[in-house]
Amino acid sequence: MPQSEWVRGRPLQKVSGTYEHAALQAELAILVRAWACGGRHGRAGTEWRFRVFPPGEIVRPLVPDVAFRSYAALAEDAPPQAVAVPLGAPTVAFEVLAPHELRSDVDDKIRTYLRAGSEAVVVVDPATATIAVHDPGGSRIWREGETLVHDALPGLAIDVALLFARARR
Numbered sequence: 001m002p003q004s005e006w007v008r009g010r011p012l013q014k015v016s017g018t019y020e021h022a023a024l025q026a027e028l029a030i031l032v033r034a035w036a037c038g039g040r041h042g043r044a045g046t047e048w049r050f051r052v053f054p055p056g057e058i059v060r061p062l063v064p065d066v067a068f069r070s071y072a073a074l075a076e077d078a079p080p081q082a083v084a085v086p087l088g089a090p091t092v093a094f095e096v097l098a099p100h101e102l103r104s105d106v107d108d109k110i111r112t113y114l115r116a117g118s119e120a121v122v123v124v125d126p127a128t129a130t131i132a133v134h135d136p137g138g139s140r141i142w143r144e145g146e147t148l149v150h151d152a153l154p155g156l157a158i159d160v161a162l163l164f165a166r167a168r169r
Contacts, residue, residue, distance in 0.1 A: 003047060006060035008108045014047075014063055017098040020126045021065075023167035024096045028066045028124065031163070032094065035156040042070035042091065043083065052089045054115035059087070062109060066094035068153070073117075089116035092152050096124045110134050119152035129164045 003014045017025075029046045036044040048067045053059040067090035074086055093113045095106060110121045120135040131142045133150055142148040144161040 003049060003061075003063045005062050005109070006058075007062075007105045007112075012105060017096065020167060021096050021098050023169075024124055024126060024163070025065045025094075027163055027167050028094050028096070028158075031158060032066055032068055032092075032153075032156070035153070036068050039155060040071070040076075041154070042068055042072075043074065044068045048090070049085045050090055051085060051087045052112060052116040053087070054112060057115070060112070062089075062093070062112065064090060064093035064113075065096045068092040068094075089113050089118040091118065092120045092122060092150075093118055094122045094124065097126065099127075120150055122148075122150075124163075126164075126167075129160070131158070131160055131163075 004011045005014060025046060029044065033044040036042050044067065046066050047063055049061055049063050050067065051059050052062050069086060070091040073088065073091050074083065095109065097106065106123065110123070113121045114134065114136060120133050123132045123134065125132070129144050131148055133140055133148065135152065142160050144164065146160050148158040148160060
């Protein structure tokens with residue numbers, strides 16, 4: 001059964017994207033999971049459901065395309081039920097934009113993740129071949145020819161051109 005998220009005060013069913021969306025999600029997952037698990041930073045996975053709760057708001061499900069949760073936020077020896085569907089936001093949420101998504105829905109998810117404690121939200125835009133990172137201090141866009149690095153992902157470097165080139169194969 002397809003996942004649902006709570007966005008802008010309503011349930012929103014996640015819809016499968018295009019090949020490009022799937023390929024970008026897979027490439028990101030490979031990079032982030034290798035970095036997270038190999039460097040013992042935390043856990044990473046695709047379509048991982050989180051129960052997020054910004055202060056003073058309801059608990060709601062969000063399902064990022066790729067998520068990283070640090071061991072500082074969810075201990076390495078946490079019980080399996082705590083890992084399966086964590087209560088709290090991912091440390092970093094990755095969203096790959098799909099042509100059918102409304103920008104207002106994406107912006108709501110970004111704000112919700114950050115209010116709920118995410119250190120960063122990474123938005124990959126296949127249409128412009130850019131990656132925007134939103135964090136509590138603001139936003140920055142990386143383009144082809146640049147390498148994304150961010151304090152929330154210490155030691156991880158994402159070559160923007162290479163990511164998009166690999167996804168286009």
